Amino acid sequence: MRATMIYGAGDVRLENVPDAHIKESTDAVIRITHASICGSDLWPYRGYGEYPDNGRPMGHEAIGVVEAIGTDVHHIKVGDVVAMPFAFSDGTCVHCLEGVHTSCVHGGFFGNPEVGGAQAEALRIPQADGTLVPLPGGRDKALMPSLLTLTDVMATGHHAAVTARVSPGKIVAVVGDGAVGLCGVIAARRLGAEEIIIMGRHPGRIALAKEFGATNVVSERDDAAIEHVRELTGGYGAHAVLECVGTDSSMQTALHIARPGGAIGRVGAPHGVNIPAADPTFYSNLTISGGPAPVRAYIESLIPDVMEGKIQPGRVFDRVISLNDIADGYRAMDQREAIKVMIEF
């Protein structure tokens, strides 16, 4: 089968690899129908991370059709259309029961030599019963992009909003106008935010953020951005800040636009981030929360909103490619030609 591999910065290749197959009795194999490129895939594309000699399989967001199941898989059956969260999890351990599926004791992440990646024709799914989510309306083509976002980006935006404690009446700031930030806007609105400030400067993304519910735009950077958010919030800052980037600059901005007692929900994998221990974090009673989104904890509550058309996070996909064009998909996202790329099989 064909699978996407990365060998170094900018070096994405579509290669022939052995077919995905059942290894453990709790596995399933899915035939991928829709996958996508994640903002986090750009970190290795830009030279951050490790590159195994035989390449690193890429991709962790997908919808597919179950092709085979192990003998201990009981809740998923061959032929099911399923969503695959970016982490696999058993659904039964203490951490899963507490809603932290990304820390499952039998869990792990897709997109590495051990488990394989989803930018491929097929994929082995460990802990299939716990991991996979059947999609009842999963053959409605129009819904596919939005359902696909629930495997990562929309659930991640939701996690940012939840961990930043967005609730009705709150003033929310979203740092980052990438696909996660845009989904953060959707999530903040869905949770009842009164004002949503999107921080970014790409015209097309900002326009989409407004359609998703952003009420204000801050296009400055760093100190000027902090000043502008303060102006928009009566000098007090935002109650909830969704940090959807993961750089030190974005984190410092997030910390300084939060009002005393406010919360920062961070979902951008941190790269070179420094969290000051005293000021403003401690002395302003800030709460810093977030991490890899426990997609599996959220997805069942988000599916109905997609099915009913209440949210349309699939609009973050502004380019659709075939697997053949995967390398160009990475290039387009890296150069910000595309917000987010979907791969149709």
Add this chain to the structure above:
Amino acid sequence: MRATMIYGAGDVRLENVPDAHIKESTDAVIRITHASICGSDLWPYRGYGEYPDNGRPMGHEAIGVVEAIGTDVHHIKVGDVVAMPFAFSDGTCVHCLEGVHTSCVHGGFFGNPEVGGAQAEALRIPQADGTLVPLPGGRDKALMPSLLTLTDVMATGHHAAVTARVSPGKIVAVVGDGAVGLCGVIAARRLGAEEIIIMGRHPGRIALAKEFGATNVVSERDDAAIEHVRELTGGYGAHAVLECVGTDSSMQTALHIARPGGAIGRVGAPHGVNIPAADPTFYSNLTISGGPAPVRAYIESLIPDVMEGKIQPGRVFDRVISLNDIADGYRAMDQREAIKVMIEF
């Protein structure tokens, strides 16, 4: 009047200073009846912080009797017995209304040249209407120590528990067996914790922690302490960690004994603390919260529990001195001869 001043590490002096008097129309002056030495007073005593040429007035925990009020004070009257939270606040600004009185736009802290300190015969109280809390049963001598703790240490332990999200059924770890940690145990039990692990090694303090509700003791340090907490929690860690020290060692311990998805409520003013941005904070979805306790937000809900004898945080005072002996009081706390020292006038 006499007031406590610090001039440098270990250099605490009782001095004659000008009498406290009304400066602003929103001020009151209280005659102090009970004050105490705070663990945070030991930072300047141990050489951390700034020492103005004319000395720094010390003390920020007190009960007193209102002696004078400014013309704009309407809710506090001369003769009231009042508790004085360690921060003053107007009670009406956005931050106060949101429960973050330590960030009041007209607020500040006691124990500095601008405002004066509470280890003195009298003290000017800015924003008296917002700051002072009348104590209806405030002339019952037996209750005084516990009521006094509500001005800082007990409210601080409560803040640690609240920001660490203690709730019924949770496993809680308290880092630090000082007076704040001990009050953290009281707070955790009061909020319904199922297990409370106290981390410390001073026999008298540990004994008191057990009386307050601690169910387990971890007396190791650093890695051995982390290992022991893991053993006690099925390998998973604590849901809620109360970080009641403020050193880098205590913070690293706190971060590594929290289970995925857990929360750290930190109330020890951070000194040299490093908060790692990625592991375990981000990747384990930890929440880091806390800061200076908004005493004023909590005190009215804690007073009834003291009045009814449900909690007895005043037991952290194991030494009572007169103001004349203030320097020895500092010495006793610094050398851990005393958990916490009360000054009776």
